Amino acid sequence: MPLTSVELTYLPGLRDVLADEVAQVLPGARGVRDVRDRDDALALGLPGSLAAVAGLRTAVAAWVVVHLDVPRPKSFTSPEHLRRIVDAMYASLRVGGSSTFRFEAAGADSPAFTRLGDLLHEATGLLHDPGTGDLVVRVRRGLRRGDVDPGWDVLVRVGPRPLSARTWRVADFPGAVNATIAAAVARLAEVRPADRVLNLMAGSGTLLVERLLAGPVAAAVAVDRDAAALDAARANLEAARLLSRPPRPVLVRADATDPDALRAAVTAPLGGPADVVLADPPWGTLHGSHADAPRLHAGLLRAAHAVAAPGARLVVLTHEVKVMERVVRGAADLWVPRSETRVFAKGHHPRIHVLDRR
Numbered sequence: 001m002p003l004t005s006v007e008l009t010y011l012p013g014l015r016d017v018l019a020d021e022v023a024q025v026l027p028g029a030r031g032v033r034d035v036r037d038r039d040d041a042l043a044l045g046l047p048g049s050l051a052a053v054a055g056l057r058t059a060v061a062a063w064v065v066v067h068l069d070v071p072r073p074k075s076f077t078s079p080e081h082l083r084r085i086v087d088a089m090y091a092s093l094r095v096g097g098s099s100t101f102r103f104e105a106a107g108a109d110s111p112a113f114t115r116l117g118d119l120l121h122e123a124t125g126l127l128h129d130p131g132t133g134d135l136v137v138r139v140r141r142g143l144r145r146g147d148v149d150p151g152w153d154v155l156v157r158v159g160p161r162p163l164s165a166r167t168w169r170v171a172d173f174p175g176a177v178n179a180t181i182a183a184a185v186a187r188l189a190e191v192r193p194a195d196r197v198l199n200l201m202a203g204s205g206t207l208l209v210e211r212l213l214a215g216p217v218a219a220a221v222a223v224d225r226d227a228a229a230l231d232a233a234r235a236n237l238e239a240a241r242l243l244s245r246p247p248r249p250v251l252v253r254a255d256a257t258d259p260d261a262l263r264a265a266v267t268a269p270l271g272g273p274a275d276v277v278l279a280d281p282p283w284g285t286l287h288g289s290h291a292d293a294p295r296l297h298a299g300l301l302r303a304a305h306a307v308a309a310p311g312a313r314l315v316v317l318t319h320e321v322k323v324m325e326r327v328v329r330g331a332a333d334l335w336v337p338r339s340e341t342r343v344f345a346k347g348h349h350p351r352i353h354v355l356d357r358r
């Protein structure tokens with residue numbers, strides 16, 4: 001069976017998590033490799049349909065890649081090249097419908113692209129909407145090898161939106177974590193169906209939603225001290241159709257740094273101690289302050305320990321890099337550090353710490 005050439009983009013730092021997800025979700029993938037000179041893209045070949053690509057949760061976007069050995073984009077309009085671009089657009093449309101397309105390319109408003117846009121419209125029926133078209137056709141120079149002309153790559157995004165856009169996100173919550181990072185947190189915590197999962201400082205529930213979408217759990221509880229955050233989490237869980245489906249996540253208002261209050265609030269709805277604790281403490285000045293970060297992080301590790309089973313995993317996503325390092329050293333009698341993953345997201349560099357309870 002012929003292979004479709006696919007590129008997956010991701011947030012720098014999440015390469016290994018995505019590669020692990022690809023091995024699980026796309027077992028037919030061949031030749032998974034890094035794209036040269038990039039720290040945000042994996043290349044692979046896929047036999048058959050692209051439908052399974054849409055199930056990836058740690059990728060930002062998936063693209064069908066067509067390499068054209070031509071000197072300039074003007075030549076894309078010759079029938080054999082045009083056919084390949086149109087085929088890639090149809091492969092994307094089979095995964096998710098669009099009615100419009102746009103180019104992302106240097107010179108996208110040049111006569112060569114206007115002509116190409118007209119021909120693609122004729123071939124696919126999609127409207128060329130340069131500003132807001134759904135189906136993105138990206139054009140870039142190919143990879144240079146020696147003195148040979150590198151040609152051009154045409155990348156057609158799979159589906160009308162990036163994979164990182166989640167339809168369940170209906171509540172706008174300041175400081176909500178990027179969904180692909182949340183999906184990575186869920187995978188780093190390991191997805192086991194018997195787990196009782198506790199999401200502390202849950203905000204709008206991104207970590208919990210992504211964990212529940214990654215696989216079944218025995219019980220799920222979200223904790224925040226702010227009623228508005230819990231309302232946002234409830235709306236998102238509802239939109240993801242997770243609220244009324246067993247095990248019916250429970251939302252609790254409590255201080256996640258107070259071991260006694262937390263134990264009293266979560267033990268019954270969890271049905272016992274937590275096997276997995278996920279947390280995304282406040283950062284910047286949105287929900288807390290930098291000055292309060294040491295107390296908050298130390299309190300979080302202590303309280304999470306109080307409600308977790310021996311051997312439980314704690315995954316903390318934090319922007320307070322130095323504070324967290326100090327706090328983890330200070331909590332060595334409670335938690336054993338397992339891994340630390342640095343992610344680059346829109347100018348921020350949060351870390352994902354995985355810790356095992358003693």
Ligand SMILES: C[S@@+](CC[C@H](N)C(=O)[O-])C[C@H]1O[C@@H](n2cnc3c(N)ncnc32)[C@H](O)[C@@H]1O
Nearest residue numbers: 176177201203204206224225226255256280282
């Ligand atoms: C960075 S936000 C979490 C964002 C969340 N991951 C999301 O995607 O929406 C941090 C949250 O911690 C909550 N918080 C701060 N201190 C807390 C405490 N002591 N106990 C419980 N929640 C707390 C805030 O109300 C806020 O909702």
